[in-house]
Amino acid sequence: MRSLISQITLHKLEVFCHVAELGSVSRAAEKCSIAQPVVTTHVKSLAQKIGVPLTKKNGRQITLTEDGERIYAWAKEIISQTRELEDELRDRKAGTTGSASIAASMTLGSYILPSIVSRFKDGHVHSDISVQIANPKMASELVQRGECDFGFTIFDRVRGISSLEVIPLYSEKLILAAARDSAIVGSEITPESLSDLPFITARANTARRDLEDYALMTHGIVRSNIVLEFGHGEAIKQSVRAGSGIAFLFESSVKDELLSGVLREVRTPGMALAFPIYFVRRKDKKMTAFQHKLANFICAEIGSLNQLS
Known part of the structure; x- marks a missing residue:
């Protein structure tokens, strides 16, 4: 058998809450933009379905019974959660949250x-x-x-x-980077001169290393002097800053260092990697x-x- 409480509409709960908060049927009716008899009917219907009195007269003021206070707190929570859910669903549909x-x-x-x-x-x-x-x-x-x-x-x-x-x-550009005061290489180098220079690069058999080696091979370059290997580009960059060697680094990863001068770009005419x-x-x-x-x-x-x- 269905609970009578499960048949209570959200609208009836809202009307009851307005009566509880305003202490007046007439003011609740004005707030809800409905007739006073409708407000009275909603409150009576709610009390009948729940099975206990919810309001009482206190002079001209309407106040809540002890049970009414409990129902009011429950109704406010139900209304609040419902509004939050509606707002969330609306925002999700609009893509403003998620x-x-x-x-x-x-x-x-x-x-x-x-x-x-x-x-x-x-x-x-x-x-x-x-x-x-x-x-x-x-x-x-x-x-x-x-x-x-x-x-x-x-x-x-x-x-x-x-x-x-x-x-x-x-396509993300790779640039050849060296420490500011590095004597390993000057401001420019030809592809033919790269093979024997000390390089810092990604670990062997990783996607980054494979792609880099393949890109260099298309220019006829096979590096013979890998001095250090690291698992992250940041470690490669820091090792270059320390002067341990040179490296091909993503341009986006070294913009700050190039601007501050702690690293410098070595030009490679005739060779563009991306x-x-x-x-x-x-x-x-x-x-x-x-x-x-x-x-x-x-x-x-x-x-x-x-x-x-």
Whole structure:
């Protein structure tokens, strides 16, 4: 048998709350823009369904019984939660709030996305956004497994993953960097002279290293003097700053160091290296309005940065 309380409408609870707060049927009727007899009927119907008196006369003022106080507190909570749910659903539909998990390869996640995501978060303070930074292959796998909603990666071989939608965004430039006072190399070098110089690079058999080696091989360069290997671009950069060698680094990761002068760019006439940057998501992924909004914002911001660079 259905509970009589389950048959109570939200409207009746709102009318009752107005009577409780205003202490008057006439003022509650005015507040609700309905006739006084309707207010009286709603309050009586509510009391009948609950089975206890809810109000009492105190002179010209209407006050609540002890049970009425309990019902009033319950009704206020129900109304508040309902309004919050309505607001949340409306905001989610509009894309103004929600949650998103982003996968990013190391350079993108460390140097490009933080400021972009932070700007978006400033305008969506109640949203929940996380960025998982991984190597390029793992970033695409996080999206493929559904652990992240979408991702940004340099890993070219994501084109071979049939379950992913892969959209090219731009090509991230690699520059040859050296410490400010390094005597290893001058301000310019020819590709033919690079092979024997001391290089700092990513660990062997990683996507970043494979792509870098392949790009150099297209220019006939096979490096013979790898002095240090690291698992993250930041470690490579710090080692270059320390003067241990030179390295090809993503332009976005060294902008601050180039501006401050702690690193300098070594020109390589006739040789330009760049890695493609992709937006990836599962083909069967149904992104929310919020996730669409965030993804479009990031793609637009990345495009703007690329146009300015």
